[in-house]
Amino acid sequence: MAGEKDKDAKKAKRPTPQKRQEQNERRRVQNKAMRTRFRSSLKGFLESLKSGNKEKQLASFSEVASLVDKGVNKGVFKKNKASRVKARLTARLQAA
Numbered sequence: 340m341a342g343e344k345d346k347d348a349k350k351a352k353r354p355t356p357q358k359r360q361e362q363n364e365r366r367r368v369q370n371k372a373m374r375t376r377f378r379s380s381l382k383g384f385l386e387s388l389k390s391g392n393k394e395k396q397l398a399s400f401s402e403v404a405s406l407v408d409k410g411v412n413k414g415v416f417k418k419n420k421a422s423r424v425k426a427r428l429t430a431r432l433q434a435a
Contacts, residue, residue, distance in 0.1 A: 373415045377406045384428065388435050400432055 384399040404425050410416040 369413075370415045373406075373410050373413060377403070377410060377416075380406055381428075388431060391435070396432060396435065400428060403428060 380399065380403045384396070384403050387395040387399045390396075407416060407421045407424050411418055411421045
């Protein structure tokens with residue numbers, strides 16, 4: 340039956356370097372997507388500063404800050420980079 344077939348078949352073990360390479364590639368793609376989303380939202384925030392709409396500025400700032408924090412949790416960005424980015428964007432928001 341179906342269960343007997345699964346018991347007999349052994350899963351082939353792949354070499355550790357190959358597994359590590361696949362993991363690195365998967366993480367690289369995820370990190371790149373995260374950085375791209377961050378940069379896009381950052382550009383949106385800078386555009387909203389030029390427009391002068393306070394509500395849009397606050398919304399886009401919170402989006403950027405959220406993405407930076409998520410990036411820190413996932414290991415894409417370091418903690419100091421996140422605090423530096425948020426501090427600079429806060430200063431720009433206050434100046435506008």
